[in-house]
Amino acid sequence: MARATKLRKAWRRPERLRVTAIRDRLRAAYGRPELAPHGAPLDELVLTVLSQNTNDRNRDVAYARLRERFPAWGEVREAPLDEVEEAIRPGGISRIKAGRIQAILRALDGDDLAWLETAPVEDGRSFLCALPGVGRKTAACVLLFSYGLPDIPVDTHVYRVGTRLGLFRPGAPFDEAHDELLALADPEDAYELHVSLIRHGRRTCNARAPRCGECPLLDLCPEGQRRTAAASK
Numbered sequence: 001m002a003r004a005t006k007l008r009k010a011w012r013r014p015e016r017l018r019v020t021a022i023r024d025r026l027r028a029a030y031g032r033p034e035l036a037p038h039g040a041p042l043d044e045l046v047l048t049v050l051s052q053n054t055n056d057r058n059r060d061v062a063y064a065r066l067r068e069r070f071p072a073w074g075e076v077r078e079a080p081l082d083e084v085e086e087a088i089r090p091g092g093i094s095r096i097k098a099g100r101i102q103a104i105l106r107a108l109d110g111d112d113l114a115w116l117e118t119a120p121v122e123d124g125r126s127f128l129c130a131l132p133g134v135g136r137k138t139a140a141c142v143l144l145f146s147y148g149l150p151d152i153p154v155d156t157h158v159y160r161v162g163t164r165l166g167l168f169r170p171g172a173p174f175d176e177a178h179d180e181l182l183a184l185a186d187p188e189d190a191y192e193l194h195v196s197l198i199r200h201g202r203r204t205c206n207a208r209a210p211r212c213g214e215c216p217l218l219d220l221c222p223e224g225q226r227r228t229a230a231a232s233k
């Protein structure tokens with residue numbers, strides 16, 4: 001049986017206590033991040049679209065240029081596609097992103113999304129995910145960063161580290177990983193888990209060469225234990 005199939009069959013959903021233990025270890029390693037919700041869901045939505053397939057710096061440059069060129073979202077919606085594309089070019093795949101942003105703004109038709117703050121999280125998530133090109137990660141970013149609502153964006157770092165830690169079924173689609181993390185985490189830990197798992201993915205649990213020997217999660221991590229056992233043979 002192939003290794004991936006074996007891992008999938010062997011996977012069992014972890015106890016919530018394990019996620020709490022992971023949170024505590026990461027808190028000891030990186031501190032406890034504090035969320036300051038900014039109350040600007042539409043800004044967050046556009047920013048998250050701009051973050052696709054690029055780094056934070058290029059995303060921020062593209063966003064700043066877009067806001068400078070078009071101070072109001074209605075102006076972005078009505079502008080020629082070429083002008084929006086030109087403004088966000090530093091963020092990469094600008095034609096696609098410009099079209100996506102305009103499609104979202106047209107679908108919203110002037111809705112500033114402020115109602116998300118008091119709506120049930122599930123309703124807000126469903127509404128956002130029905131917008132053109134918006135998936136679970138983008139919806140979670142809007143809900144969490146705008147209003148501190150308990151949703152957890154699963155980006156590539158969170159997905160990789162979470163899979164290695166056994167939180168997600170190996171090979172699980174991203175939407176399933178979002179559901180798993182929400183089911184496992186205390187809602188109050190949403191922001192902390194998101195940030196801490198990203199930090200850990202960047203600093204220690206790298207994609208190509210995770211530093212399991214110096215990882216504070218080693219005894220909680222099936223993949224880390226497999227790797228260290230294989231390395232010691």
Ligand code: SF4
Binds near residue numbers: 215216218
């Ligand atoms: S033990 Fe290794 S694989 Fe597991 S979380 Fe730590 S660095 Fe990643």
